[in-house]
Amino acid sequence: MREITHFIDGAAFTGASGRYGDVFNPNTGEVQARVQLATADEVDRAVQSAVRAQQSWALVNPQRRARVMFEFKRLIERDMDALAELLSSEHGKVIADSKGDIQRGLEVIEFACGIPHALKGEYTEGAGPGIDVYSMRQPLGVAAGITPFNFPGMIPMWMFGIAIATGNTFILKPSEKDPTVPVKLAELMMEAGAPEGVLNVIHGDKVAVDAILDHPDIKAVSFVGSSDIAHYVYSRGTAAGKRVQAMGGAKNHGIILPDADLEQATKDIIGAAYGSAGERCMALPVVVPVGKKTADEVRERVLAELETLKVGISTDAAAQYGPVVSAAHKQKISDYIQMGVDEGAELVVDGRGFQLQGYEKGFFIGPSLFDGVKKGMKTYNEEIFGPVLQIARTETFEEALDLPSSHQYGNGVAIFTRNGRAAREFAARVQVGMVGINVPIPVPVAYHTFGGWKRSAFGDVNQHGMEGVRFYTKTKTITARWPEGAVEDSAFVIPTMQ
Numbered sequence: 001m002r003e004i005t006h007f008i009d010g011a012a013f014t015g016a017s018g019r020y021g022d023v024f025n026p027n028t029g030e031v032q033a034r035v036q037l038a039t040a041d042e043v044d045r046a047v048q049s050a051v052r053a054q055q056s057w058a059l060v061n062p063q064r065r066a067r068v069m070f071e072f073k074r075l076i077e078r079d080m081d082a083l084a085e086l087l088s089s090e091h092g093k094v095i096a097d098s099k100g101d102i103q104r105g106l107e108v109i110e111f112a113c114g115i116p117h118a119l120k121g122e123y124t125e126g127a128g129p130g131i132d133v134y135s136m137r138q139p140l141g142v143a144a145g146i147t148p149f150n151f152p153g154m155i156p157m158w159m160f161g162i163a164i165a166t167g168n169t170f171i172l173k174p175s176e177k178d179p180t181v182p183v184k185l186a187e188l189m190m191e192a193g194a195p196e197g198v199l200n201v202i203h204g205d206k207v208a209v210d211a212i213l214d215h216p217d218i219k220a221v222s223f224v225g226s227s228d229i230a231h232y233v234y235s236r237g238t239a240a241g242k243r244v245q246a247m248g249g250a251k252n253h254g255i256i257l258p259d260a261d262l263e264q265a266t267k268d269i270i271g272a273a274y275g276s277a278g279e280r281c282m283a284l285p286v287v288v289p290v291g292k293k294t295a296d297e298v299r300e301r302v303l304a305e306l307e308t309l310k311v312g313i314s315t316d317a318a319a320q321y322g323p324v325v326s327a328a329h330k331q332k333i334s335d336y337i338q339m340g341v342d343e344g345a346e347l348v349v350d351g352r353g354f355q356l357q358g359y360e361k362g363f364f365i366g367p368s369l370f371d372g373v374k375k376g377m378k379t380y381n382e383e384i385f386g387p388v389l390q391i392a393r394t395e396t397f398e399e400a401l402d403l404p405s406s407h408q409y410g411n412g413v414a415i416f417t418r419n420g421r422a423a424r425e426f427a428a429r430v431q432v433g434m435v436g437i438n439v440p441i442p443v444p445v446a447y448h449t450f451g452g453w454k455r456s457a458f459g460d461v462n463q464h465g466m467e468g469v470r471f472y473t474k475t476k477t478i479t480a481r482w483p484e485g486a487v488e489d490s491a492f493v494i495p496t497m498q
């Protein structure tokens with residue numbers, strides 16, 4: 001059986017923990033590889049490699065570091081087809097979606113290509129007599145990233161792209177469910193000219209995560225995953241004195257006002273709810289029509305769309321989505337569907353019995369639709385992370401605004417309307433971090449920043465864009481005096497610019 005090893009000091013490193021995770025082919029349900037799970041000592045080995053590489057990497061001028069990113073971008077584009085196939089074979093998303101996953105990460109690499117500009121400091125000439133003040137951004141040292149299974153290309157690149165371009169070295173601990181693409185990314189970084197040790201990949205579970213959180217030589221940790229683990233990572237990492245940003249789960253709402261283009265809005269919601277089998281933190285699993293007429297029409301249109309929605313294996317170019325990542329996750333989604341029934345929501349379409357001919361052991365689940373979903377139901381409060389759309393009917397704009405605002409998660413939200421004033425008011429008042437106006441999946445472009453509110457993110461600083469640069473650097477401010485003539489006597493009071 002294929003064995004997936006760690007990547008330390010620019011080469012494959014075979015761990016000796018004797019512990020492994022199964023990597024499935026979600027299309028067939030078979031185990032296709034096993035991934036080594038690291039010990040704390042193996043994490044330390046990766047950190048020591050990153051420590052050795054960091055001092056000289058920080059001295060490489062920003063333009064040269066950017067050139068590595070330019071070359072990395074070229075190599076990813078060269079290998080895009082192979083990377084997307086690998087990604088699909090472990091995750092289960094369709095190839096076009098895997099290309100999108102890699103492409104969205106690549107856009108952060110493109111941002112990182114402009115790092116010399118982003119690292120320019122500030123300067124004040126003549127802040128006092130003969131006094132100039134300037135600030136510079138310096139790397140933290142060694143940073144680490146812990147990433148989820150659902151974007152094995154994009155999310156590692158969000159993190160290491162900016163961390164490395166700003167002069168840090170990096171330890172990546174990808175999801176153990178689909179670990180191959182992250183290792184390929186590290187190999188490509190070496191091929192692009194990054195010195196050994198600048199990007200190390202360590203596979204593992206809680207043992208590796210805890211070793212990262214406790215390691216004194218790791219100065220910052222970026223995490224993306226489910227909220228309970230995000231909160232744990234944030235608490236333990238900050239208690240150890242690290243800078244931590246920890247993105248969590250989501251339950252995003254799509255509000256449909258009565259004046260919306262219902263045909264377009266429904267198509268958008270179908271793609272955002274069921275695409276990637278609903279395994280996206282920016283999926284739209286709750287649709288909130290305002291008014292009975294809107295709700296009835298949206299329901300009819302969704303039903304019509306579901307009749308032609310095609311579920312297939314990840315290499316089927318005609319399939320809109322593929323299997324979910326594991327049998328355990330499929331079971332969890334099925335349990336949530338049953339819970340919704342038990343809680344009294346109307347199960348309009350049940351995807352639990354879905355089977356794909358020839359792939360009966362694959363982790364497939366058909367599209368499901370609930371109507372009559374209400375605040376207070378557990379299946380509404382919690383993240384299902386599967387191809388399940390819930391209709392939560394409302395009567396007024398205020399009610400529709402309240403649902404996402406009072407929800408425990410606050411990652412993304414979308415509003416569909418032709419009324420600019422209503423959209424503007426909604427965007428200003430809603431208690432959610434990323435808002436789409438007639439845009440179903442409002443993932444901000446790479447030069448803006450990504451981050452939710454409430455239990456969707458712990459920490460103060462978002463991913464990528466200038467907030468990413470700030471996360472991976474610390475500011476140093478220098479006040480310099482070059483007086484002309486005699487210097488005054490020592491001052492015993494705090495100097496001011498009087």
Ligand code: NAD
Nearest residue numbers: 146147148149174175206209225226229247248249250281
């Ligand atoms: P997960 O929380 O199970 O795993 C994320 C990472 O944490 C993995 O690397 C995993 O190995 C590690 N981990 C798992 N259990 C751990 C434990 N007990 N202690 C320490 N580390 C542990 O998440 P997942 O299932 O891989 O990914 C899906 C989740 O990620 C969803 O909740 C989704 O909403 C969320 N997500 C959020 C964003 C965002 O930006 N907010 C983006 C993508 C995914």
